[in-house]
Amino acid sequence: MRITIKYFFQGGLIGIGNIIPGVSGATIALLLGIYKRLITAIDALNIQSILAVLKSLPNLKNFKEEMHKIQGGFLTAILLGVLTFVYIFSFAISYSLDHYHDATYSLFFGLILASVVIPLRLAKDKKWYNWIIALLAIVIVVSLSFGITVEDQAKAHQKKTMIKKGIVQSNIETNYYQLGYYFLAGAIAISAMILPGISGSFILLLMGSYFDILLAIKQLNILLLAFFGCGCLVGLIGFTKIMKYLLEKYESALMFFLSGLIFGSLYSIWPFKEVLVVDDMVFYGKNVLPNIYNLHFLVCLGVCLVGIILVKIFSRHE
Numbered sequence: 001m002r003i004t005i006k007y008f009f010q011g012g013l014i015g016i017g018n019i020i021p022g023v024s025g026a027t028i029a030l031l032l033g034i035y036k037r038l039i040t041a042i043d044a045l046n047i048q049s050i051l052a053v054l055k056s057l058p059n060l061k062n063f064k065e066e067m068h069k070i071q072g073g074f075l076t077a078i079l080l081g082v083l084t085f086v087y088i089f090s091f092a093i094s095y096s097l098d099h100y101h102d103a104t105y106s107l108f109f110g111l112i113l114a115s116v117v118i119p120l121r122l123a124k125d126k127k128w129y130n131w132i133i134a135l136l137a138i139v140i141v142v143s144l145s146f147g148i149t150v151e152d153q154a155k156a157h158q159k160k161t162m163i164k165k166g167i168v169q170s171n172i173e174t175n176y177y178q179l180g181y182y183f184l185a186g187a188i189a190i191s192a193m194i195l196p197g198i199s200g201s202f203i204l205l206l207m208g209s210y211f212d213i214l215l216a217i218k219q220l221n222i223l224l225l226a227f228f229g230c231g232c233l234v235g236l237i238g239f240t241k242i243m244k245y246l247l248e249k250y251e252s253a254l255m256f257f258l259s260g261l262i263f264g265s266l267y268s269i270w271p272f273k274e275v276l277v278v279d280d281m282v283f284y285g286k287n288v289l290p291n292i293y294n295l296h297f298l299v300c301l302g303v304c305l306v307g308i309i310l311v312k313i314f315s316r317h318e
Helices: 002-018 025-032 035-043 045-054 060-069 072-099 100-115 117-122 128-145 149-164 176-194 201-204 212-220 223-248 250-264 297-318
Strands: 275-280 281-287
Touching: 002 025, 002 072, 025 035, 025 100, 025 117, 025 176, 025 250, 025 297, 035 072, 035 100, 045 117, 060 072, 060 149, 072 201, 100 117, 100 176, 100 297, 117 250, 128 250, 176 201, 176 223, 212 223, 223 250
Parallel strands: none
Antiparallel strands: 275 281
16 A cells, blocks of 8 residues: 555656646656656556456456556556646646746756756666767757747737636637647647656647637536547557657667756746736746846755755655
8 A cells, every 4th residue: 555655646746747837747757767667557558458457347356457467556546646636736836836936947947957867877878879869859849948939928828817817708619620630739748748858738838729728628618628638548548659669679769868858848947037027917938047146046046956855865765
């Protein structure tokens, strides 16, 4: 039971990572040392294995055996942890980002900065071409950060505020073309979430679907959410198989690539950003250098160090 509780809290930390803008839950899984096991367990899921579990329900012994085959206890604990912590901490994270933006991002900046070396430690082959792969990954992530202009950020912030206040009441159009696009958005976003350093919610922002999904949840638009969810399922199963193959055949190169993704994500979660006001609403634009001669910077630096220390504690435990 103790192991189950451990996985529950690890799933919770992964869930918290997924609700932080610019942070990937896969980064947290890698930090916790369960990334490879999680990929393998998800890859083992298929229609046959799920049907076998359902058929074994009347017999407790058979049920335990089938669940053991698919690492059911591990996956269930992780999933419950993700759902529970997302529900509990989503409001706290939202409040922290609204009222203590720089300090909150400083904490996660420290977490991500310290976790860059974790995949490198797992890489057995540290030849020169693997460093080029890591550099390529950095370029990819930083390039994605330039995909959203200041104007796009302002519009997104306005729509977010309207949704929070309940102003947006119009239904989202759901013709076949748009439903197909939401299916594609779900498949791509969930694939990004499997990669450390790339935020799935950020990909949805780039595709212009993030706030549509939020609005669909608010309006209980079952049709749109069903297409989006099916896209997530297809992307999860398909991309997990790709990741498992790469882990088996090109583990060192993949670990360098993941380190590059994590390091590149530091650009998007840089704590200090230009503060902009649009229609009396405050939002954060491009990265800026901080004033290092004030208490605010010292507080952020201290919180960042806390994040680094937490990673060191996790690494030593694993």
